[in-house]
Amino acid sequence: MEDEMEEPTPPKESINIGMVKLDDTPKVKDAVEPPSAGMIFKSIDELYEYYKTYGNQEGFPVFKKSTKNDKQGRLHFVTLSCGRGGKSRCKREKLVNPILTMKIECNAKLNARVYDDGVARVTSVFLDHNHELSPTRVRYLPRRRSVTTSIKRRREKVDEVGGVDVAKPLASSSSIEYGGQEDEPSLEKVCQNYISNIDKARKLCLDVGDAGAVCNYFNRMQEQNSNFYHSVDFNEEGRIRNIFWADERSRVAYQSFNDVVTFDTTHLTNKYDIPLVTFVGMNHHGQPILFGCGLVSGEDAETFVWLFMQLLACMCGNAPSAIITDQDIAIQKAVEIVFPETRHRWCLGHIIKKIPGKLSCHSNFEPLNANLMHVVYDSMRKEQFDFSWGQMIQKYGLESNPWLSTLYDNRHQWVPVYVKDSFWAGMSAVQRNESVHPFFEGYANSKTTLKQFLDRYDKALRVRVEKELHEDLNSFNYLCPCVSHYNIEKQYQQAYTDSKFKETQEEFKGKMFCYIHSLKEEDVFGVYEVIEDMVVENGSSNQKVVFTVYFKQAEFDIRCSCRLFEFRGILCRHIITLLTVKGVYSVPSYKYILPRWRKDLRREHTKVKVSYNNWNATPQMQRYDLISRKSLIFADFGSTSEENTQVALDFIEQFRQKFNIAAAAATSAGRPNGCCYSTFSVIP
Numbered sequence: 001m002e003d004e005m006e007e008p009t010p011p012k013e014s015i016n017i018g019m020v021k022l023d024d025t026p027k028v029k030d031a032v033e034p035p036s037a038g039m040i041f042k043s044i045d046e047l048y049e050y051y052k053t054y055g056n057q058e059g060f061p062v063f064k065k066s067t068k069n070d071k072q073g074r075l076h077f078v079t080l081s082c083g084r085g086g087k088s089r090c091k092r093e094k095l096v097n098p099i100l101t102m103k104i105e106c107n108a109k110l111n112a113r114v115y116d117d118g119v120a121r122v123t124s125v126f127l128d129h130n131h132e133l134s135p136t137r138v139r140y141l142p143r144r145r146s147v148t149t150s151i152k153r154r155r156e157k158v159d160e161v162g163g164v165d166v167a168k169p170l171a172s173s174s175s176i177e178y179g180g181q182e183d184e185p186s187l188e189k190v191c192q193n194y195i196s197n198i199d200k201a202r203k204l205c206l207d208v209g210d211a212g213a214v215c216n217y218f219n220r221m222q223e224q225n226s227n228f229y230h231s232v233d234f235n236e237e238g239r240i241r242n243i244f245w246a247d248e249r250s251r252v253a254y255q256s257f258n259d260v261v262t263f264d265t266t267h268l269t270n271k272y273d274i275p276l277v278t279f280v281g282m283n284h285h286g287q288p289i290l291f292g293c294g295l296v297s298g299e300d301a302e303t304f305v306w307l308f309m310q311l312l313a314c315m316c317g318n319a320p321s322a323i324i325t326d327q328d329i330a331i332q333k334a335v336e337i338v339f340p341e342t343r344h345r346w347c348l349g350h351i352i353k354k355i356p357g358k359l360s361c362h363s364n365f366e367p368l369n370a371n372l373m374h375v376v377y378d379s380m381r382k383e384q385f386d387f388s389w390g391q392m393i394q395k396y397g398l399e400s401n402p403w404l405s406t407l408y409d410n411r412h413q414w415v416p417v418y419v420k421d422s423f424w425a426g427m428s429a430v431q432r433n434e435s436v437h438p439f440f441e442g443y444a445n446s447k448t449t450l451k452q453f454l455d456r457y458d459k460a461l462r463v464r465v466e467k468e469l470h471e472d473l474n475s476f477n478y479l480c481p482c483v484s485h486y487n488i489e490k491q492y493q494q495a496y497t498d499s500k501f502k503e504t505q506e507e508f509k510g511k512m513f514c515y516i517h518s519l520k521e522e523d524v525f526g527v528y529e530v531i532e533d534m535v536v537e538n539g540s541s542n543q544k545v546v547f548t549v550y551f552k553q554a555e556f557d558i559r560c561s562c563r564l565f566e567f568r569g570i571l572c573r574h575i576i577t578l579l580t581v582k583g584v585y586s587v588p589s590y591k592y593i594l595p596r597w598r599k600d601l602r603r604e605h606t607k608v609k610v611s612y613n614n615w616n617a618t619p620q621m622q623r624y625d626l627i628s629r630k631s632l633i634f635a636d637f638g639s640t641s642e643e644n645t646q647v648a649l650d651f652i653e654q655f656r657q658k659f660n661i662a663a664a665a666a667t668s669a670g671r672p673n674g675c676c677y678s679t680f681s682v683i684p
Contacts, residue, residue, distance in 0.1 A: 031057060035110050039122040043361040044078060047112055047120045051080045059133035065109060081109035084131055106130050117363060204240045204297045210450040217454050221247060225609060229314045233306055242303055244310040246292035253605035254291045254315050257281040257596065260425040261291060261320040266438045268299055269326060272446050274453050279311055280439045282425040284597055285471040286499045288439050304334035324427060326350050343422050346414040358403045368396050379417050380545055420563035474498055475599040484508050487585040500597040503570050510573035516581055525552035530574040547574045556588050569594040
């Protein structure tokens with residue numbers, strides 16, 4: 001085959017183009033020139049797309065005939081040929097009822113060599129066909145019978161509003177897109193097949209035993225706890241379309257940690273067998289905590305709107321303060337509809353994972369990728385990012401790249417320097433080598449069935465609960481030693497959980513690389529420049545970066561341009577440097593020690609009875625569950641009339657005052673329908 005691929009190319013003037021056309025060539029907006037030896041393409045995919053376009057223009061199908069790898073297993077040669085090349089494989093015993101074949105040994109083809117950087121160079125070309133060509137009939141050829149993405153979406157929209165005829169709306173819309181019936185690439189039969197697939201997609205794809213497993217799980221959870229929430233969405237035919245569920249522990253935890261929620265669609269985007277989505281938050285130790293799960297039949301805005309509405313209903317109407325999602329138009333639309341006041345950002349980790357697939361065809365991908373990482377992660381100011389991004393686009397000739405253009409237009413939703421002005425609880429990667437893993441990583445893979453997943457579901461949650469309990473015990477029983485003698489560090493040592501205190505310690509360690517450059521005292525506040533000697537570009541160089549710290553000492557209001565406290569709830573090294581220079585020995589707890597990271601608070605969700613942890617081994621949880629069940633008598637009595645409601649509330653208030661209990665903690669004992677009125681109470 002190597003000899004075939006390395007055939008010498010005949011001189012350009014001696015090439016005999018022997019194509020015979022049945023009809024006139026249709027009008028083509030951007031006609032491509034015939035292939036010739038020496039043509040260079042950035043990748044095999046680009047070469048293949050070019051030859052397919054040429055085949056469509058001239059009226060013949062294109063196939064990848066053969067490939068050859070080198071000794072290292074890398075693609076070395078490739079042959080693209082006319083789809084009518086090769087011999088018929090019809091066996092003698094099937095001649096009575098023969099199968100139609102296109103193979104008539106047509107020799108039209110092109111050979112190309114592939115280099116180590118992915119670039120493909122055409123080495124030889126044969127343009128002669130031994131059959132007639134018909135550009136106007138190219139839509140009937142194999143591998144052209146497909147419905148484009150735009151037509152699919154248009155058909156789905158037509159069907160959503162109750163399109164009358166099944167074939168006509170799609171046929172007309174596709175004709176308009178391609179300039180009339182002659183240019184339409186899809187056959188009516190193909191359209192009808194796709195429409196039937198739409199109908200199938202409108203119900204949740206469940207394997208044998210999955211539906212029973214879901215019902216059994218929901219029944220078991222409901223029997224064990226009446227505050228288990230689940231909702232099922234049916235289509236017009238009564239088939240299951242979407243499912244959402246959340247147990248009581250998740251519902252109570254949401255009240256404490258709903259400041260930031262991640263909507264994870266990993267199992268959809270990575271084509272897992274389970275159409276699973278999850279709502280995940282971050283607990284006081286920086287560990288992921290589950291708020292709810294969903295099984296969906298599609299990835300459209302209507303489905304996501306339904307899911308978000310179920311989350312609101314489950315959580316007593318409390319919308320998250322901020323939400324992190326994948327970069328998806330349908331999700332974006334659903335967030336705008338259901339959570340209009342919620343700050344929305346895209347997961348940076350998901351965007352970074354898409355870079356090789358989007359840009360690997362670039363001839364200078366490695367330096368381009370390194371430059372892109374430097375611009376994203378090392379930009380300290382918005383102006384710096386904008387300038388560096390423009391330089392990168394111009395340097396690598398990416399002005400017309402639509403993906404990068406979309407990213408830049410929406411930079412306020414994913415670039416670290418643009419999102420650090422809001423609190424994200426450290427739930428999204430903003431530094432190199434950081435990653436955000438799915439909540440059920442290790443318990444579900446691309447081949448896990450729904451029935452298998454439900455069997456592992458309780459185990460996954462039990463492991464998470466045990467890890468949280470272990471961190472709680474460590475935070476109460478052990479102290480992480482301070483790395484400095486500053487009282488501010490000791491203040492955080494006493495208040496924050498171990499994991500968050502260790503993050504704070506990293507800032508105290510980083511203080512050694514910072515110094516005050518200038519001080520400008522004003523009447524009300526001071527402006528200070530703190531210089532940090534930073535390592536940038538993935539450790540390849542050092543750079544002195546100036547950060548501005550604003551300090552209004554009378555009100556103890558302090559801010560830094562790095563926005564670390566606003567982003568993570570941790571004092572940055574630049575603020576620590578300034579405070580130590582000014583002789584400040586402590587910070588106001590109500591301002592600069594966040595309750596969500598404290599270890600001296602009773603978390604309500606840790607006292608909820610659930611089926612997937614060693615609940616019976618904790619006496620406190622047993623007592624809590626007993627009192628919670630008994631206290632429902634107040635709800636039953638108070639709900640009968642307005643007068644009885646006031647009597648019950650007065651009784652609870654008297655009890656609270658007698659034992660000096662915080663009001664929020666007192667009202668949480670009997671939560672009607674699982675609604676949680678409190679987030680935490682201080683341990684006396």
